[in-house]
Amino acid sequence: MSNKEILESEQQYYAQADRIKYFDIVIKSGKGAILTDEDDHQYIDLLSSASATNTGHSHPHVVKAIQDQAAKLIQYTPAYFANEPEAKLTPRLAKLAPIEGDVRVAYGNSGSDANDAIIKFARAYTKRQYIVSFTGAYHGSTYGSISTSGVSLNMTRKIGPLLPGVVKVPFPSPWYRLKGETDDEFSDRMFEAFKLPFETYLPADETALIEIEAIQGDGGFLKAPERYLNKVYDFAKENGIMFAVDEVNQGLGRSGTMWSIDHFPHIHPDMIAVGKSIASGLPLSAVLGRAEVMDALAAPGNVYTTAGNPVTTASANATLDVIESENLVARSAKLGAQAKEFFAKMKGKFNFIGDVRIFGLNGGIDIVDPETGKADNQAATKLITRIFELGALMITVRGNILRFQPPLVIKEAELQQAFQILEQAMQELNDGKIADPTTKMGW
Known part of the structure; x- marks a missing residue:
């Protein structure tokens, strides 16, 4: 059947x-x-199934692991009994965690429930209720994770009341920066905004958790300033508040380091959420956390029938094999440098390209109105439509930001071909040769 027939x-x-x-x-x-x-x-994939296929599509080592395990045992719930692939994966993940001290691992089915679990573990350990998250965040679509998200009104519209006790503070997005403001001045001003709730209505001694994406994904591929995030982390430590990092989108080599929080050497989170690429796209997630925090919650406080099942954990073990054997973290950093150079060149060539943020094979490119400097959603939609017609798959976030996340295994020749497609589409947009979009796209 054709695309059209199946969709109809x-x-x-x-x-x-x-x-x-x-x-x-x-x-x-x-x-x-x-x-x-x-x-x-x-199509050259520049999306990686929303960063869920860092090892690429149908990697032979991952495929074989899935096939071999499926022939032996597809499912028996780890809620009652361990299985060999899960038992092998658990210490591997614990040893990879960017966390000080002993680590525990709790499994789930998606990044959404991993972020829900972080809320449960933080509340159980601290015996406090309040949760702090950030505007622009995307943590998932279950009720806890959608409550801590802040990237789309359709994630709150018509479905309230949401989880009580959640307070959102502004993420230090670059568009909040004042003209002429230094990095330190911007970080300090945004930290003052972060503290305002704690000084007016939010008791720090009743706050269980601060959770952040060190590099926001769907919020626009925004890396928090190091000075700012260090201050937030220190505030959490000073006040007995758990500090957690959502690594679902940005973990496992995506940003040129194993974890996005590795860009911040001062910080050692209490917990991280992992998902998407952990099993090369199969439904598996995990919370990695300090042992004393994770041990605060007893079974069945975080039990899921299929979480950590034999097939998904076999896939995850094979995924980690590929990340290690093919040096995908270093490869992401290397090819990311080429991408950063390419997009900087495009920014110099086309005045509709605003800010460019590239971290590994991963980033956001703002498409703006050259006269006002403001977001140009229509131009961005024209671009991704033409890129699609030319043979590459790319989408937007926040309406006007090109999302760049190819698989970490992309061949250099394929990456260069993608750059040629992008440059051609940008040139055609510059020359007024792309028709207006006929349908609304994106978030």
């Missing part, structure tokens, strides 16, 4: 809340960084 059948029954509108294609297969749709069109 599906859309009669598919809930609109479950898919953000982009292109009318049906993905049939993938290999490495190349995707094929049901019409046999091929």
